[in-house]
Amino acid sequence: MTPGKRVFDVVAALVLLTGLLPFIVLIALAILVLDGRPVLYLSERMKTQDEGFRLWKFRTMKPDASDRGVSGGDKSSRITRTGRALRRYRLDEIPQLWNILRGDISFVGPRPPLRRYTEMFPELYAEVLESRPGVTGLATLAFHRTEERLLAPCSSKDETEAVYCRRCVPRKARLDRIYTNKRSFCYDLKLMLATVFRRISLH
Numbered sequence: 001m002t003p004g005k006r007v008f009d010v011v012a013a014l015v016l017l018t019g020l021l022p023f024i025v026l027i028a029l030a031i032l033v034l035d036g037r038p039v040l041y042l043s044e045r046m047k048t049q050d051e052g053f054r055l056w057k058f059r060t061m062k063p064d065a066s067d068r069g070v071s072g073g074d075k076s077s078r079i080t081r082t083g084r085a086l087r088r089y090r091l092d093e094i095p096q097l098w099n100i101l102r103g104d105i106s107f108v109g110p111r112p113p114l115r116r117y118t119e120m121f122p123e124l125y126a127e128v129l130e131s132r133p134g135v136t137g138l139a140t141l142a143f144h145r146t147e148e149r150l151l152a153p154c155s156s157k158d159e160t161e162a163v164y165c166r167r168c169v170p171r172k173a174r175l176d177r178i179y180t181n182k183r184s185f186c187y188d189l190k191l192m193l194a195t196v197f198r199r200i201s202l203h
Contacts, residue, residue, distance in 0.1 A: 001106060001132045004185065009107055013100040024094060027058055027086070035059070035080040040095060045112035048129050049122065052115055053104040056095035060086050069116065070168075072151035072160030096135050108188040109134025110176040121169060128176045131183060136195040139175035143168070 017024075031039045041059040044052045060083025061075060079087070086092040099105045105112060112133035118125040134140075147168050154160040179187075 005106060005188070006103070008185070009100050012107065013097045017097050017101075020094060020097075027082075027091060027094070030082050031058060031080075034082050035062075038063075041092075044115055045133070046115055046118050046125070046129065047104055047112060047133055049118055049126055053099070053102075053112075055104070055112060056098050058086055058092040058095060059083070060092050069114070069157060069161050070151065070164050072154035072163070074154055074156050074160050076152075093135055100135070104133075106132045106134045107136065108183075108191050109137050110179065111137065111140055111172075117165075117169065120165065121173075124169070124173050127180070128173050131176070131180050136191060137176070138179040138191060139172040141191065141194055141198075142175055143172055147172075 028039045038059055041057045041061070042054045043057070045055040046052050060080060061071075061078040062080060064078060067075075083092070096105065100107060109131045110128050110133050113125060113128075118129075147164075150163055150167055151160055154163055179191075
């Protein structure tokens with residue numbers, strides 16, 4: 001990460017945290033009142049091949065001690081009352097502003113993977129994680145809805161895992177490599193605006 005990108009991340013995160021603070025409190029109270037504790041969901045993700053960190057999100061699912069892997073149709077029954085609305089508008093990711101301030105992630109970059117996938121695909125993620133992971137990015141914008149469509153019919157953890165590894169991981173990695181080759185401050189701004197307006201062009 002360049003010093004300029006890091007400065008932008010810190011300043012923008014501080015501005016957003018300040019402006020969104022009342023909204024953050026309201027969301028936290030809604031989860032607490034409607035769904036109970038915990039309010040936050042912390043998940044280990046990887047910033048490099050070997051270095052993990054705790055990614056912060058608002059909790060959108062009922063806790064399950066046996067939970068593993070990505071979310072597919074097998075987990076749909078666990079989504080809480082507030083969770084569906086938070087996921088629809090990606091509001092569950094607001095706490096990741098804290099991860100940005102800590103330097104775990106940037107605003108723009110590949111989505112940080114679970115450790116299980118960096119261990120399953122070490123060579124692939126060695127390339128992907130050349131860029132600092134981010135809240136949004138090219139693969140997130142261009143493939144997110146497709147990934148949801150592919151995983152929605154999955155009825156078990158094993159099926160979700162198989163579909164994700166076979167059909168999602170390679171395609172997302174290809175998009176992440178495109179981002180690595182094109183990354184610049186202007187391109188990051190384009191992807192951030194595309195996130196807000198939910199539009200993306202690969203060119």
